[in-house]
Amino acid sequence: MPRAVPELHTNGSARRIVIYDTTLRDGAQGPAVSFSASDKLRIARTLDGLGFDYVEGGFPGSNPKDEELFAELAAHPLKRARLAAFGATRRAGGTCADDANLQALARSEAPTWTLVGKSDTWQVSTVLQTTPNENLAMVRESVAHGVSLGREVIFDAEHFFDGFARDSEYAVEVCLEAARAGATWVVLCDTNGGSLPAEIREGVEAVRHALDELKGSARVGIHCHNDCELAVANTLEGVAAGADMVQGTINGYGERCGNANLVSVVANLVLKLGMEALPAGTLARSTDLSRTVAEIANVALPLQQPFVGYGAFAHKGGQHVSAVLKHRDSYQHIEPSLVGNEPHVLVSELSGRGNILAKAREFGLELDRDDAQTQWLVQHLKELEHRGYSYEAADASFEMLVRRLQPGYEAPWKVVDFTTVVRKDGDSVHAEATVKVEVGGAVYHTAASGNGPVNALDAALRKA
Known part of the structure; x- marks a missing residue:
């Protein structure tokens, strides 16, 4: 059975943030990302094993892969995470009982529904081509319908921050309608990814205060896109303003420029803000999780991916390496092992003797810092790089170069x-x-x- 609806606080000291993953639905909308049903199942089981609070499986009724996934998870449920099925509010002018989307959500047997609805008057009139009052009814009736079927309902307020800038009163009222109808969470979405941190804070605080005055049980969540490369920063700003749930994807996969990268979000929540996000021990598996999902997605993980990329703790400049060898914190903001990563010393034309000594030590070879041979090796590398060779990603070639300089070296063949x-x-x-x-x-x-x-x-x- 899935775990119960997560509690906000698990101890008296750390604030508890609920982690909602949408890699299988929003992440799959990213360029070059395509998951098979078995891929989705593997990722869902992985996230479940790591203690994620919610795993969004997809959009029931929209494609055969999601149908297969929900059928499998209905037969063999996740052990810890709550499975969420994503769908939209009923159509304008229709009824919940006759709505094909809501019927598909019910058939999925997912314990949680995540219903998306418009919270921007311009989107309501232009895209839905209906009235603001009808949109409020669509939200209210759809949420109530899910609750009447015994489902937990999360309401995703689509285009909330754009709508808040256009008509703040209406945007907040949409959220209140969902809460009054029984939604456990009201998630504010920066759907177009164009909001700045100050705008995120203002919107989250407004909804949080409105929900407090309502004196209900609904809580606030945040869902950010990365079109301005602010998804992680905006998510953290949302948390600081009172959001207790964060939605995002592994590695930031998602439509256009992507979603908030949950790997980075969780690391910042725990290591920088002292909050509780996932079970103890999970953070140290961040690098493995990131690389596993990248492998399944068949998308190369960027070398400079924060926290988990190969270059996240890589040191190339000679002065930097020399300083890191004296004290690792001199050019590292955290201990790499906290997120399951490790430091790397790179060898290049920027290398000094410190790089050479550290890299040789990785291969079990001790060089004398003041030996003429070591200085020759530094200069020789610079000459080779000038001629077009590169040793930065060629550890074996560098090891061979160093071993050939060792006393008594004999080629094995x-x-x-x-x-x-x-x-x-x-x-x-x-x-x-x-x-x-x-x-x-x-x-x-x-x-x-x-x-x-x-x-x-x-x-x-x-x-x-």
């Missing part, structure tokens, strides 16, 4: 000769390689085919 042949046969291209390798005085002659001459040579050398 030597290539005597090699031949590659590439031929075209109809629409196919075939590559073959033969090599002679000397190992310990014995000569080995091998051959292999491959996908191109380099791959064929690699296969032949490995056979030898």
Whole structure:
């Protein structure tokens, strides 16, 4: 069974923030992101195991993949997280009983419905082409319908901040209608991603105060998009203004420029603001989670992804590396292991002796800082980089370079000769390689085919 509706506070000291993941629905709308039903299930189980409060499965009735996912999770429910099904309020002029979208939500058997409704008068008149009063009725009746079926209902106030800037009274009234109808959460959405932190704060505070005066149980959430590269900052500002739920996606996947990156949001909530967001131990698995979802999405994780990217704690400049070797906090804002990452020393034309010594130590090699050979190695690297070589992402090549300078070094093997042949046969291209390798005085002659001459040579050398 899914966990109960999350409580705001789990202890007397830390403020509890509820984490709602929408990677499977909003994240899947991102460019180049496409999940199969099995992909979605794998991500959902992963998030469930890490203690996420809500996992939004998708839009029931909109596509076969989401139908398959909800059927599987109905048969084998998540153990901890509450499964949410996403849908819209009833259509203008219609009824809840006859609304196909609401019927699909009911069939999904998800314990939580996340209903999206307009909170901007311009969107109501232009997109929905209905009246403000009818839109209020759509919100009120749809939320009440879900509650009457025994579902928890979260209301996503779409375009809230644009609507608040246009007509703040109406935008807030939409939220109050949802709360009066029984919504447990009113989530304020910066749907177009164009709001600034001060605007987020003003809108969240207005709704929080209105809900307080209502004296109901509904709480405020925040949902930000990254079109101005402010999704994480705006989410944190929303929390500071009183939002107790944050919605977002792993790695910030989402339509256009993406959603708030929950990996970064949670790390900031816990490490910077001292709040409680996920169970103890989960934060240290952030890097693994980020890279796992990136692999499933078949989207390369940016090297400079905050907290979890390879470059998040990478040090390249000689003075920086020298300082980090003396004290790791000199150029790192947190201990990398807190988020499951690790520091990296990069070797390049910017390297000093500190980089060389630290990198060699990673391979179990100790170099003398003041040795002439070490200084020669620094200069040699600069010359090679000037000629077009790059060792920044070629650790094995750098290790070979250092080992060859060690006293008594002997090459483990030597290539005597090699031949590659590439031929075209109809629409196919075939590559073959033969090599002679000397190992310990014995000569080995091998051959292999491959996908191109380099791959064929690699296969032949490995056979030898």
